[in-house]
Amino acid sequence: MEFLVRIDVHLPPDMPADERTRLLELESARGRELIAEGTLARIWRIPGRQSNWSLYSAPDATAVHAAVTSLPLWPYMDVRVEPLAAHPLEDGVR
Amino acid sequence: MEFLVRIDVHLPPDMPADERTRLLELESARGRELIAEGTLARIWRIPGRQSNWSLYSAPDATAVHAAVTSLPLWPYMDVRVEPLAAHPLEDGVR
Amino acid sequence: MEFLVRIDVHLPPDMPADERTRLLELESARGRELIAEGTLARIWRIPGRQSNWSLYSAPDATAVHAAVTSLPLWPYMDVRVEPLAAHPLEDGVR
Amino acid sequence: MEFLVRIDVHLPPDMPADERTRLLELESARGRELIAEGTLARIWRIPGRQSNWSLYSAPDATAVHAAVTSLPLWPYMDVRVEPLAAHPLEDGVR
Amino acid sequence: MEFLVRIDVHLPPDMPADERTRLLELESARGRELIAEGTLARIWRIPGRQSNWSLYSAPDATAVHAAVTSLPLWPYMDVRVEPLAAHPLEDGVR
Amino acid sequence: MEFLVRIDVHLPPDMPADERTRLLELESARGRELIAEGTLARIWRIPGRQSNWSLYSAPDATAVHAAVTSLPLWPYMDVRVEPLAAHPLEDGVR
Amino acid sequence: MEFLVRIDVHLPPDMPADERTRLLELESARGRELIAEGTLARIWRIPGRQSNWSLYSAPDATAVHAAVTSLPLWPYMDVRVEPLAAHPLEDGVR
Amino acid sequence: MEFLVRIDVHLPPDMPADERTRLLELESARGRELIAEGTLARIWRIPGRQSNWSLYSAPDATAVHAAVTSLPLWPYMDVRVEPLAAHPLEDGVR
Amino acid sequence: MEFLVRIDVHLPPDMPADERTRLLELESARGRELIAEGTLARIWRIPGRQSNWSLYSAPDATAVHAAVTSLPLWPYMDVRVEPLAAHPLEDGVR
Amino acid sequence: MEFLVRIDVHLPPDMPADERTRLLELESARGRELIAEGTLARIWRIPGRQSNWSLYSAPDATAVHAAVTSLPLWPYMDVRVEPLAAHPLEDGVR
Numbered sequence: 001m002e003f004l005v006r007i008d009v010h011l012p013p014d015m016p017a018d019e020r021t022r023l024l025e026l027e028s029a030r031g032r033e034l035i036a037e038g039t040l041a042r043i044w045r046i047p048g049r050q051s052n053w054s055l056y057s058a059p060d061a062t063a064v065h066a067a068v069t070s071l072p073l074w075p076y077m078d079v080r081v082e083p084l085a086a087h088p089l090e091d092g093v094r
Numbered sequence: 095m096e097f098l099v100r101i102d103v104h105l106p107p108d109m110p111a112d113e114r115t116r117l118l119e120l121e122s123a124r125g126r127e128l129i130a131e132g133t134l135a136r137i138w139r140i141p142g143r144q145s146n147w148s149l150y151s152a153p154d155a156t157a158v159h160a161a162v163t164s165l166p167l168w169p170y171m172d173v174r175v176e177p178l179a180a181h182p183l184e185d186g187v188r
Numbered sequence: 189m190e191f192l193v194r195i196d197v198h199l200p201p202d203m204p205a206d207e208r209t210r211l212l213e214l215e216s217a218r219g220r221e222l223i224a225e226g227t228l229a230r231i232w233r234i235p236g237r238q239s240n241w242s243l244y245s246a247p248d249a250t251a252v253h254a255a256v257t258s259l260p261l262w263p264y265m266d267v268r269v270e271p272l273a274a275h276p277l278e279d280g281v282r
Numbered sequence: 283m284e285f286l287v288r289i290d291v292h293l294p295p296d297m298p299a300d301e302r303t304r305l306l307e308l309e310s311a312r313g314r315e316l317i318a319e320g321t322l323a324r325i326w327r328i329p330g331r332q333s334n335w336s337l338y339s340a341p342d343a344t345a346v347h348a349a350v351t352s353l354p355l356w357p358y359m360d361v362r363v364e365p366l367a368a369h370p371l372e373d374g375v376r
Numbered sequence: 377m378e379f380l381v382r383i384d385v386h387l388p389p390d391m392p393a394d395e396r397t398r399l400l401e402l403e404s405a406r407g408r409e410l411i412a413e414g415t416l417a418r419i420w421r422i423p424g425r426q427s428n429w430s431l432y433s434a435p436d437a438t439a440v441h442a443a444v445t446s447l448p449l450w451p452y453m454d455v456r457v458e459p460l461a462a463h464p465l466e467d468g469v470r
Numbered sequence: 471m472e473f474l475v476r477i478d479v480h481l482p483p484d485m486p487a488d489e490r491t492r493l494l495e496l497e498s499a500r501g502r503e504l505i506a507e508g509t510l511a512r513i514w515r516i517p518g519r520q521s522n523w524s525l526y527s528a529p530d531a532t533a534v535h536a537a538v539t540s541l542p543l544w545p546y547m548d549v550r551v552e553p554l555a556a557h558p559l560e561d562g563v564r
Numbered sequence: 565m566e567f568l569v570r571i572d573v574h575l576p577p578d579m580p581a582d583e584r585t586r587l588l589e590l591e592s593a594r595g596r597e598l599i600a601e602g603t604l605a606r607i608w609r610i611p612g613r614q615s616n617w618s619l620y621s622a623p624d625a626t627a628v629h630a631a632v633t634s635l636p637l638w639p640y641m642d643v644r645v646e647p648l649a650a651h652p653l654e655d656g657v658r
Numbered sequence: 659m660e661f662l663v664r665i666d667v668h669l670p671p672d673m674p675a676d677e678r679t680r681l682l683e684l685e686s687a688r689g690r691e692l693i694a695e696g697t698l699a700r701i702w703r704i705p706g707r708q709s710n711w712s713l714y715s716a717p718d719a720t721a722v723h724a725a726v727t728s729l730p731l732w733p734y735m736d737v738r739v740e741p742l743a744a745h746p747l748e749d750g751v752r
Numbered sequence: 753m754e755f756l757v758r759i760d761v762h763l764p765p766d767m768p769a770d771e772r773t774r775l776l777e778l779e780s781a782r783g784r785e786l787i788a789e790g791t792l793a794r795i796w797r798i799p800g801r802q803s804n805w806s807l808y809s810a811p812d813a814t815a816v817h818a819a820v821t822s823l824p825l826w827p828y829m830d831v832r833v834e835p836l837a838a839h840p841l842e843d844g845v846r
Numbered sequence: 847m848e849f850l851v852r853i854d855v856h857l858p859p860d861m862p863a864d865e866r867t868r869l870l871e872l873e874s875a876r877g878r879e880l881i882a883e884g885t886l887a888r889i890w891r892i893p894g895r896q897s898n899w900s901l902y903s904a905p906d907a908t909a910v911h912a913a914v915t916s917l918p919l920w921p922y923m924d925v926r927v928e929p930l931a932a933h934p935l936e937d938g939v940r
Contacts, residue, residue, distance in 0.1 A: 001095075048926070053568055062233075089595045106577075138275050143361050171612075172613075178241065195424075329535040370404070371419050444799070461534070498840070505842075554796035554797070557795040624906075628706065649906075718835075741835040
C-alpha cells in the first residue's frame with residue numbers, strides 16, 4: 001500500500017552548526033537506506049521550506065510509523081500520513 | 095489494517111420523506127452487511143449531527159474506498175479516512 | 189458512555205534520553221492500568237507522530253478528565269475529547 | 283452530565299414566509315418541552331446570527347442526540363456538541 | 377449581560393511543582409471571589425485539557441476584561457470572550 | 471458598550487435586478503435609521519466584497535441582535551459580532 | 565518540473581445517471597491521454613472520496629493549468645497545485 | 659498604493675455555454691480597460707483553478723473596490739484584498 | 753485612508769515585572785503620540801486578551817507599517833492590517 | 847516561470863540588537879543580489895509585520911528553493927511558495 005507523507009522539520013535556529021550538520025548527514029544516510037529497501041519510493045522538497053512530500057510504500061500504517069520514526073530528525077518533525085488508494089487509470093500502466 | 099473514518103452526511107432538507115426513508119433503509123442494510131463481513135468494526139453517531147465516526151478493518155485503502163463508496167448515501171457524504179497504526183499498549187491484549 | 193480521544197504529545201527534543209525513557213515507561217504503566225480497569229478501551233498510534241487516537245469508556249466527561257490527566261505525559265499533551273452516541277447499527281451486535 | 287451545544291441554523295432565504303413562521307413556532311414549542319423536562323438547561327442567541335449556544339443536561343451523548351434531532355429545524359442545522367466536565371470551583375456551590 | 381468565555385491555560389511543563397501549586401491555589405481563591413460576587417456564573421472543565429468554558433455575568437466587556445485579567449494564571453492563558461444575547465425561550469423562565 | 475461587527479452578504483447571482491435594487495434600497499434606508507439613532511456608529515466596505523466591518527454602540531448583545539436582524543438583507547448575511555472593551559489610551563480623549 | 569495536485573470533485577447528487585456515466589467516461593479517456601503524453605505521472609484515489617492526489621510533470625504552471633482544465637469534470641472540481649523541488653536524496657537514483 | 663488581490667470565481671457548472679462565453683468576453687474586455695488605465699498592474703492565473711492573483715495600483719481601498727466590482731463576473735467572485743507596503747529593497751530600483 | 757488593525761501581544765510570562773512595566777509605559781506613551789498626530793483614530797481592548805482592535809488613518813500601508821513598527825512592544829506582536837473602503841452610508845455624515 | 851512567495855520572519859525578541867542588525871544587513875545585501883540577477887522580481891512589506899510578499903522569476907521550484915534558502919534569515923522564516931500561470935490578459939502586454 002502507498003502513503004503520501006508530508007514532513008515539516010523545525011530545527012531550532014540556534015542549534016550549533018556542527019550538530020546541525022551531523023544530524024542532516026545521519027538523516028540523509030537513513031533516507032538512502034529507506035530508498036534502498038523500497039520503503040521510501042519518492043521524495044520532493046517543498047520549495048522555500050525545510051519540508052518535504054514523500055511517497056512511502058509499506059505493508060501498513062504500522063510499518064510507515066516504524067520507518068518515519070527511525071529518521072534521526074524525527075524529534076524535530078511534524079508529520080502527516082495520508083493513505084492512498086489505487087486509481088483505475090493506473091491499471092495496466094504500472 | 096484499521097482505519098478511522100469520519101462521515102458527514104448532507105441530505106437536502108427538501109428531499110421527499112419517502113425518498114429519505116428509502117435511502118436510509120438501504121444505507122442501514124448495506125451497513126449491516128459491512129459489519130457482517132468484518133469490514134465495519136465499530137460505528138458511533140456524532141451527537142446532534144447526521145455524521146458518524148467508524149472503525150474499518152480492511153487490507154488496504156483501496157478496500158476501504160470500495161466499502162465506503164458502496165454505501166447508498168455516498169453521493170451525499172463528506173468522508174475522511176485516517177490510517178491507524180498498532181499501539182504497543184495493545185500487544186497481548188487483543 | 190464512550191469518548192473518542194485524540195492526544196498529541198510534544199516532548200522537547202532536548203529532553204535528556206533517560207528522562208524521556210523514564211516518562212515513557214511510567215506512561216506505559218499507567219496506560220496498562222487504564223486498560224485493565226476498562227477505561228481505555230482501544231488505542232491506536234497516528235502514524236509518523238507521537239500522537240494517538242483512543243477510545244475511552246467512562247461514566248461521564250469528569251471521569252475521562254480524571255483518567256487522561258492521570259497520565260504522566262499529560263503536561264506535554266494537547267488533548268481533544270469528543271462524545272460518542274450509540275449507533276443503531278450496533279444494536280444487538282455488541 | 284452537561285453538554286455545551288452550538289447550533290447554526292441555515293434557512294433558505296427563499297423559504298415562503300408562512301412555512302418559515304410555522305417551522306419557527308414548532309421549534310419554539312419543542313424547545314419549551316426540552317426546557318420543561320430539564321434537558322435544555324440554558325439557551326442564548328449568538329448576536330447577529332440564527333445561531334445559539336445552549337447547555338444540555340442529559341445522561342449521555344445518545345440522549346443529547348435524541349433531543350437535538352427532535353427539533354423541527356434539525357434538517358437545517360449545523361450542530362456541534364462538546365462534553366463538559368465538572369469544575370472543582372463549583373463544588374458545594376451548585 | 378452574559379458572556380461565554382473559553383480559557384486555555386498553557387503552563388510550562390518544567391515549572392517547579394511548588395510554583396505550580398502556589399499559582400493554582402491563588403487561581404482557585406480568585407475564582408471563588410468572582411463566583412461570590414456573581415461575575416463568574418458557571419464554570420466547566422473541558423475534559424482532558426487545562427482549559428475551561430465559563431459563563432460570565434457583567435455590565436459590559438470592560439468589566440469582563442477586568443475580571444479575567446485579575447486571574448493569577450492570566451499571563452499563561454489564551455482567552456476568547458463571546459457575547460451572548462437573550463433567547464426568547466428563556467422569557468419568563470429565568 | 472461597543473461591538474465590532476463583520477457582515478458578509480451573499481446575494482444569489484441570479485436574483486432579478488429589480489429585486490436586488492429594491493433590497494439594497496431598503497437596506498440603505500434601514501442603515502441610515504440605525505446611524506440616526508446612534509446604534510450604527512461607523513461602517514466600512516471591505517474592498518472587493520459585498521461585506522462590511524461596522525461599529526455598533528448598544529446597551530448589550532440583545533440590542534445588537536435586534537439591530538442587525540432588522541436589516542432587510544439579514545437572511546442573506548453571515549454575521550460575526552465581537553465585544554469591545556474600553557482601552558485606557560482613550561481615557562480623556564473621547 | 566513536477567507538481568503535486570489535489571483534486572476534489574463535487575458532482576451534484578441529482579445528476580442523471582447517464583450524464584454522470586458519460587462524464588466519467590470522458591474524464592477517464594482524457595486522463596489516459598495525459599498519462600500517455602507523460603503529463604500525468606501518477607494518480608491515486610483519496611479513500612472514501614471522489615478526490616485524488618496526482619503527480620504532474622510539465623514545463624511550468626501554465627502547462628499544468630492547460631492540462632487540468634482540459635479534464636471534462638473540471639467545472640465540478642476544486643483544484644490545488646503545489647510546486648515540487650528536487651530532493652538531493654533522489655540524485656543518481658532516478 | 660499597491661494591493662495584492664486574490665479572486666476565486668465560482669461559475670455554476672450548469673450555466674449555458676453561450677452565457678458563459680458572453681460573460682468571459684465582457685470580463686476580458688473590462689480587464690483590458692483596467693490594465694490600460696494602470697489600475698490592474700499584473701495578473702496571474704492560479705493553476706488548475708478559475709482563480710487569479712493580481713496586483714492593483716490605486717489611490718486607496720475605495721478605488722480598488724470600484725475597480726473590482728466593475729468586473730462583469732463580480733457577482734460570482736470571492737475576493738480578498740491585501741494592502742502592500744513599500745519594501746526598502748526596491749528603493750532606487752523601480 | 754483607514755485601516756482596521758488587530759494586534760495580539762505575546763509577552764513571555766517570565767518577563768521581569770519592572771521590564772514589563774517599563775515596556776508598557778513606553779507603549780502607552782507612543783500610543784498617545786499616534787493618537788495626537790491623528791494616525792491612531794480609535795483603539796479597543798479585546799476582552800480577556802492582551803490584544804486590541806484599532807483604527808488607523810494614514811496615507812497608505814507604508815505609513816501604517818511605520819506607525820505600528822514604532823511601537824515599543826512590536827517585537828512581541830502579531831499584527832494583521834486590513835484595508836477599509838468608504839461606505840456610501842457615511843456620505844454626508846462624517 | 848513566476849512564483850508568488852510569502853515569507854513571515856520570526857526573530858526572537860531577545861536577540862541582541864547587534865546580532866539583529868548584522869543579520870538584517872546580510873539579508874538586505876543578499877536580497878539586492880537576487881534582484882540584480884533577476885530572480886527576485888518584486889517585493890512588498892506586509893504592513894505591521896516582519897513579513898513580505900515577493901515575486902520570484904526562476905526556471906523551476908528547485909531554483910526558487912535555492913534562492914530562498916540562500917537568505918541569511920532563512921532559519922527564522924516560515925515560507926510558502928505558490929506557482930503562477932500566465933494570464934491571457936497579459937498577452938502582448940508584457
